Amino acid sequence: MAFPYRHVLLIGATSGIGKGMADRFIEAGVKVTVVGRRKERLEEFVSRHGESKAGAMPFDIGNRDQIPQFASDAMRACPDIDCVFLNAGIQSRHDFSKPEKVDLAMFHSEMNINFSSFVDLTHAFLPFLLNKESDTSLIYTGSNIAIVPASILPAYSASKTALNVFVLCLRDQLRATKVKVIELSPPPVQTEIHDVTMGEEAGRKFGMPLDVFAEKAYEELVTGKDQIVIGSIGPAETFNEIVDKRRASFDALCKFMRGES
Numbered sequence: 001m002a003f004p005y006r007h008v009l010l011i012g013a014t015s016g017i018g019k020g021m022a023d024r025f026i027e028a029g030v031k032v033t034v035v036g037r038r039k040e041r042l043e044e045f046v047s048r049h050g051e052s053k054a055g056a057m058p059f060d061i062g063n064r065d066q067i068p069q070f071a072s073d074a075m076r077a078c079p080d081i082d083c084v085f086l087n088a089g090i091q092s093r094h095d096f097s098k099p100e101k102v103d104l105a106m107f108h109s110e111m112n113i114n115f116s117s118f119v120d121l122t123h124a125f126l127p128f129l130l131n132k133e134s135d136t137s138l139i140y141t142g143s144n145i146a147i148v149p150a151s152i153l154p155a156y157s158a159s160k161t162a163l164n165v166f167v168l169c170l171r172d173q174l175r176a177t178k179v180k181v182i183e184l185s186p187p188p189v190q191t192e193i194h195d196v197t198m199g200e201e202a203g204r205k206f207g208m209p210l211d212v213f214a215e216k217a218y219e220e221l222v223t224g225k226d227q228i229v230i231g232s233i234g235p236a237e238t239f240n241e242i243v244d245k246r247r248a249s250f251d252a253l254c255k256f257m258r259g260e261s
Contacts, residue, residue: 001222001223001224002028002029002222003025003028003030003218003221003222004135004137004222004224005030005082005083005135005136005137006030006031006080006082007030007031007032007033007078007080007081007082007083008022008025008030008031008032008033008081008083008084008085009033009035009074009078009081009083009084009085010022010025010032010033010034010035010085010087011035011036011059011061011084011085011086011087011088011121012035012036012061012086012087012088012089012141013032013034013035013036013042013045013087014034014036014037014038014041014042014045015036015038015041015191016189016191016210017087017141017186017189017191017210017213017214017217018034018036018085018087018088018141019034019041019045019210020189020191020210020211020213020214021085021087021214021217021218022034022045022054023214024214024215024217024218025218026049026053026054028218031053031054031055031080032049032053032054032055033054033055033056033057033074033078033081034046034054034055034056034057035056035057035058035059035061035074036058036059036088037058037059037060038058039056039058042056042057042058043056055077055078057070057073057074057077061088061113061117061121062109062112062113062117064112064116064117064120067117067120067121067124068124070124071121071124071125071128072124075125075128081128082129082132082134082135082136082137083136083137083138083139084121084125084129084137084138084139085138085139085141086118086121086122086138086139086140086141087140087141088113088114088117089113089114089141089156089159090109090110090113090114090156091110091153091156092106092110092153092155092156093152093153094106094107094152094153094154094155095152096154106155107154107155108155110155110156110159111155111158111159111162114155114156114159114160114163115159115160115162115163115166118140118163118166119166122138122170125138126138126179129179130177130178130179132178134178135178135180136178136179136180137179137180137181137182138170138179138180138181138182139182139183139184139221140163140167140181140182140183140184141184141186142160142163142164142167142183142184142185142186143156143160143185143186144185144186144187144229144231144232144233144239145157145160145161145233146160146161146163146164146185147161147164147185147233147239147242147243147246148233148234148239148242149161164183164185167181167183168247168250171183171226172250172251172254180226181226182221182225182226182227182228183226183227183228184217184220184221184228184230185227185228185229185230185243186208186213186217186230186231187207187208187213187230187231187232187233188206188207188208188231189207189208189209189210189213190206190207190208190209190210191207191210208230208231213230216230217230227243227247229243
């Protein structure tokens with residue numbers, strides 16, 4: 001099976017999972033326009049793959065007031081985009097047992113980048129995706145931590161949980177449209193995201209190798225699933241049972257609220 005979309009706009013692609021997935025899509029023959037803060041890395045991506053396969057747009061999604069203009073520019077520059085992949089994220093520790101040391105600005109910045117910006121980007125791109133005649137999709141990089149939070153990462157855990165809930169609701173609201181809503185839920189992956197919490201040397205060795213994850217994620221994406229869970233926190237059987245039962249309960253509530261059961 002092949003990936004069903006021809007042109008992916010991948011936001012948060014200068015490092016980590018975003019970069020790994022961008023390379024994997026290119027390998028599969030999918031055109032990718034990468035988005036991120038670090039212009040030199042975007043240029044390197046395009047140079048490495050060639051302009052016929054790759055494009056780039058510098059943008060910092062933390063600047064939420066500029067998201068509508070960014071989306072407008074992206075849609076005008078790349079009218080054939082049929083998949084928007086929202087991947088960016090930051091992570092840091094916050095210990096509320098020592099409130100005097102908690103950086104509230106950083107805490108709220110994590111929520112802003114990991115969750116609120118995704119909502120704004122979704123809102124900005126949805127009219128474009130809904131108006132296309134062909135099938136389109138929104139892909140979100142969540143986390144296994146959305147289901148079982150890490151106590152040392154309250155902001156990151158909360159942001160991923162909020163994103164998971166938003167994606168569940170969005171998927172149900174768009175169920176009768178051609179826009180498919182996909183959530184990719186990774187385990188820890190060996191990327192730069194752990195630098196702040198673990199240090200660069202330890203963090204880059206923590207979790208699943210990036211190339212292994214990217215291959216697993218791509219293989220799952222081409223199956224057509226809308227919820228892709230890779231790895232688990234604790235025993236896989238228990239973790240996956242929690243995910244499946246929660247999804248079933250959510251679907252049942254949706255039907256009840258629509259008067260279908």
